[in-house]
Structure formats: C-alpha cells, structure tokens
Amino acid sequence: MVQPRSRIVRLIAPVRSLFVSDASAGVLLILVAAAAMLAANSPLAGEYEALFYGELAWTPIAKLKDLHLWINDGLMAIFFFVVGLEVKRELIVGQLASPEQRRLPVLAAIAGMAVPAIIFVIVVGMGSPLTRGWAIPAATDIAFAMGVLGLLGNRVPASLRLFLLTVAIVDDIGAVLVIAAFYTAGIKMMWLAASVGVFAIMVGMNRFGVNRIWPFILVALVLWICVLFSGVHATIAGVVAALTIPMRNSDGHSMLEKLEHGLAPWSAYLVVPVFGFANAGVNLSGMTINEVLAPLPLAIAAGLVIGKQLGIFGIIVASVKLGIAKAPERANWIEIWGVTILCGIGFTMSLFISGLAFTGDRTLIDEAKIGILGGSLISAILGYVILRMTTSHPEEVEPEPVTP
Template sequence: MAAPSPTPRKFLGRLSLPERTFVVEALRAETVGGVLLLAATVTALLWANTPLGSSYEAVSDFHIGPSALGLDLSIQHWAADGLLAIFFFVAGIELKRELVAGELRDPKAAALPVIAAICGMAVPALIYLAVVIVGGGSTAGWAVPTATDIAFALAVLAVIGTALPSALRAFLLTLAVVDDLFAILIIAVFFTSDLNFAALGGSVVGLGVFWLLLHKGVRGWYVYVPLALVIWGLMYNSGIHATIAGVAMGLMLRCTRREGEEQSPGEHIEHLVRPLSAGLAVPLFALFSAGVTVSGNSLTDVFTRPETLGVVLGLVVGKTFGIFGGTWLAARFTRAELNEDLTWPDVFAVAALAGIGFTVSLLIGELAFAGNAALTDEVKAAVLIGSLIAAVFAGFLLKLRVRKYRAMCEEEERDEDQDGIPDIYEQDNPQYHLRMAAIYEEKAAEHRRRAELAGASRDGGDRPE
C-alpha cells in the first residue's frame, strides 16, 4: 500500500495565538515609532533646507564626550554609533526570539522567509552594481539598498489607513529580522576599519562577563547598563562598528519561557527597551542623518548619477522583485500552498513595502562613503527618494485590497464570548460552541422580549412597570 502523500505546508497561514499576540504587540510599538521617525525625517529636511540650515550643521557637528576615552564624537556620530546600538540591541533580541520560539525555529518553515530575505538583499545589490559598473560609478555603496525599515513601513501603513492581516505582518517582520541579521554581518565584515586588538579583546571579555551574569541569573539594571556602556565604548574603539555590541548583547538574552514565567527575560527586556528604541533612538538618528539639502539640481542628480540611481532602483525594483521572486521560487520548490484568503499580488505588495529602506540604509550610506560628504548627502537623498517611491507604490497596491484586509483583521479580532481569546482560535473547542450557543440564546430572548414590548405598546395593552 502506497504511503499517503504529506499534507502541503501552508504559507502565510494562521499564526498560533502566542505568535499572533507577540506580532501585534511588537508592531504596535514599531508603528508609533515609525510615525515619530517620519516626523523626525520631515523635521530634518525642513531644518536643513530653511535659513536655519547652518544651525542644523552646527548642531550635527557639535562634539561632546571624553576625548581621553576616544569618545569625543559629534552629535551625529553619537546618534549613529550610540543610539543605534539600542536599535540593534532590540534587533538582536528579535533575532534570538525568532530563532528559538518564532518563525525561524523550524528549518522547513524558516526556509521560505529566509530565502525571500536573501533574494531581497542580493537583487538590489546586483542592480546597484550593474548600474554603477555601466555608469562608471563607485561600487562602495552596493549594500545601501539592501535594508528594510520595518518602522517606516508600518508608519506608511498607519498613514494610509491600511491594516495588514497578522500573517502578512508576521511575514514582513520576519523579513525585517533576517534583513537586520545580514545588515549586521555586512557592517561587521565590510565596514570595519583598522582593528585595535586590545580594545576588541576588552569588549569580548566584557561580553563574556555579560553572558556569565545572565547565566547566573543576576538581576538589576544598575549592573547591566554600566557594563553595556563599557562594552559599547570598547567596541567603538576597536574599529568594529559599535552597534555590533548591541546585537551581541541582545543575542545573549534567554527568549524561552521556563515553568511559571509569564515572560522570558528577553521578552521582558524587549518590552522595556523597544519604546526607547522606536520612540527615541531611531527618530533622533533620523533627525541628524536625514537633513540633506534638497534642490532642483540635487533631485536631478539622483536620477543621473550612477551611485544614486543604483540606490533608487535597488530599493524600488530590486527589493520588490527580489523578495517576490524569492518567495515564489521557495514556495514552488518546497510545495508550500498560499493561504486561500490571500493571493500572490498580496505578497507582491508586501515586497514593494519592504523597499522602504531607511534607517540602516542611511547608516550604511554614511559608512560606505565616509570622507566624501557631498556623495554621502546625495546617497542619503537617493535613500529618501527611493523609500518614498516604494511607499507610494506599495500604498497604492495595498489600497486595492483594503476592504479584504479589513474584513480579515475583523475576523481575526472578533471575540463574541469576550473571554480574551479571538473566536477564530476557539472554533475547534466544544466549550466555545456551548458558550456561543448560550450567547445566541440570550440575544434571541432579548430580541423576543423587545418585540413583545413593542407589540404591547402598539396594541395599547398593559405595559410592565
């Protein structure tokens, strides 16, 4: 007798309740942070392109910090190297959680979003390289269009009033997490200056102490925050980008729950730090990085200079077709079936939304063209324009399906028995059906009572006191 064929795996199917709860809570904070990020970007552009533009440069270039420790940095560098370490710390926790409890814990389930994310980074890089090689530009910025900014993408969704179903939101979040992982590797490998091995050794020792304290169950922010600052300072002086320290510490946190725990330490700390990252660190980075001078000539140069054109095409075209193509190929070869409530145009729209590469793209642009201020500003302008085009394009595609998404979200959130668990997760539970039958009977009885009162009122009969 032939063995039964395995059931095809569902792609973008319903999330488990704990996973859905995590995604909803995580993205709620990112959405608020994304709106602040958008506001900070607009503020930076207005500040830099008004008569107050000289004050913007003065503030950005103002140096502060102990020079004896090698930390006499400009405000802009403090934002890029210091505040973004908080952002990457949260990214490290997200990555650890995805690896041990999320979408990436199962290699078969992880294959599809990982392949999609890799293609979504490789294709933009190849498009950039093709454009600059043909145009005779610099290949140094190949990594600029490879990043996805989840906060900015969610801000776009908030502005256009579109709520994605949880499966699409989880897919976008997983893409961003894998994206961040490879961005971290790119920064560490390709943008490391001359190494100071003494400082690097000190940071490694500090990370070892950090891990040991976590392993021993030591608690108290007053222990970990000073240690984290020391590790960060040593990492900065080692020549490796200081944000790597944030990632390393985030990856060390335990993200699995033990018996009796409502939250793992990683989940608890992420819950505390994420608002600081999304609401303060990233917007301040944008404020001091996105303030490029915009003029008619500079906008024209974005589409004529090979480096900037490569960035725009990489974000808008490369990201969209890289992620969509990688997803389609992975689903085809793994025989994963798309959720029957969704279509491939939905995946294409999310892929276009992932073309919003802002925070990390700006950071990599600064690193790639360090020492060339004019080209750095032009690349930043290209990131802004490319992200804007991707946002408008994705917003148009998502608006075409807004009614369908709204209906799916309402179905996911419906809780008629008001027990705190969405009804869609209880449909196979006999107790749920008993509760729903009681609710419907109660509603029917109320309806009958109101009909009787209305009839008595029309007939002029006795009315109950």
C-alpha cells in the same frame, strides 16, 4: 443634535488612529524626515549643520567629537540592542523558532538583500569606487513598512503583516552581519580581544543565572567601549550584548521580553527619530539635476524600488512553485506583490550604512540620502496604492501593535 465636542472627536479620529496603531512609528519617521529636509533647506541650515557636526567643547570620549557621532555610534547602540533582543526572542519562541516558519522569510530576506545589491553594482559599474555602497539598498525599515500597513488597517491579511515583519527581522540580522564584516575600520586586536573577553563574561553571567538587569547593562556599556575602540562599528556591541540576555530568570518570568518591552518604545519614538533627524537632512540648494540623477542615488533608488520586489517576490513564487515553502495564508499574488514592494522602504539602516560606506565624503553621503529617501517614498506610495486597490479583508482581526 450632535454636540460640538462629538464633531471634533469625529474629525480628529482618523489622525488619532495613526498614532495609536502600528502606523505611529512609521508616521513619526515620515514627519522627522520631512522636518530634517526643511531644516537643511531653510535659514536654519547653518544651525542644523552646527548642531550635529560642530565639534563639542567637551566630550568624555575624544573619538566621539560631535553630536552626530554620539548619535550614530552611541545612541544607535540602543536601537541595535533592541533589534538583538527581538531577534533572539523570534529565534527561540517566535516566528523563526522552527525550520518551517523561518524557511520562506529567510529565503525572501536573502534574495531581498542580494538582488538590490546586484542592481546597485550594475548601475554604478563594477570598477567604480561607489560599489562600497552596495549594501545601502539591501535594508528594509521595519517601522516605515509596518507604518504603511497600519494605514491600510485590516485590509491586509494578518499573514502578510507577519510575513513582512519576519522578513524585516531577518533583514536586520543580515544588515548587522554586513556591517560587522564589510564596514569596519582598521581592527585593533587588543581592543577586539578585550571585547571578546567582556562578551565571555556576559555569557557566563547568563549561564550562572544572574537574574538582575543592571549587571548586564553595566557590562554591556564596557563591551560598547571596547568595540568602539576595536575598529568594529560600536553599534555591533548592542546586538552582541542582547544575545546574552537570559530568556528566563529564576522566577520563570522572561527577562528578555521585559527588557525588550521596556526599551522598544524608547527606541521607536526617541532613538530612531533622533537618528533620522540627524541624518535625513540634505541641503539641495547647491545641487543640480545632474547630481540628483547621479549614478549613486539612481543605483540606490533602483535597488530599493526594483531590486527588493524582484528579489523577494521572485523567491516567493519560486519557493511556492517548487514546493519549498507555502505562501502566506489567505493572500493572493497581487497582495503578496504589494507587500514585497513595501520591503523597498529603506530608512534607518540604509542611512546608517551610507554613513559607514562613505565616511568623510559629505557629497556622496548626501547623494545616498537622496536615493534612500526617493526610493523609499516611491516604494511606500506604490505599495500602498496597490494594496489599497486590491485588498479587502474586513473579517481579519486587527493584530496587536507591533514594535519596530
């Protein structure tokens, strides 16, 4: 006879599995996005708006006058710092360490950014002021995409999981470069020079063997303040600071990996969800169908759904046929196509770039959010259905959970 407790455990097992696998961060983001939309379209809409956009009674930095700015310019620096640590580790000892390993992911990421941007510009029109948002559909959200793969369990070949993760990491590098190059305010040279000087100090700390974390963190905070006032977006300081963290310290242990493992859960389960809740809410009450189907949301959705798979799948086929790179092992073309569709899930970085592209224009930012959420949802469902129907790899060993 089955005990009541056993029945309960068996009933909740599928739910529990979502939160102990690499799907957990993605599932959390889905719930956060849904909560933000509910809050923005409920009787609490006024409180939601006031919480994030109401001017603070006191702030230590006058430039960050509301909670939304503190989240986007301050808290997200932690997310970018973790991204920088992950990128450095991958370049030195990971999947981007050799030319053979990085060739296909780099090509795929470049095509996966370029084609969505081109489609975006085509939809909005070359002369349109909306072209400033060209980079919005170029980003892939690691947590969301890996979360969908996590829901599929071991049905997806391990090589495709690794390929998706590596493409997303290279994609993040591209997004950071785009933000630094194209989404900066008026540059203040004195602050920029100070930023360079602080960065040089951190490089010197690395070279001279400083093997404690706290000096790097303190100087990184100074770097963040300098970059904040320089006109370059403050979160770039997170990536730049991460690149100076030593890979090894004097006792042979990896300072970088220790710091990454310590911060990654905070980034995945606190920083990004808080950012998502503050940025995903869109009040639809005053919107008409014409606004929902306006050029901006359509361009973003088209870039994510069509552009990502067209660019990435196209370059994979071309690279394999021309002998430039090898296809992911033990994966057929339909499986590869399904994973390229998942690359069209853009959330964290896409929302972030939309705020930079249309700063101060809440209407366009809301339209961009609709395009991001709509395009990401379509990509997630379509990619999941294709992989669910066409993949079956029970012999694969379940990989270790991957941090975003």
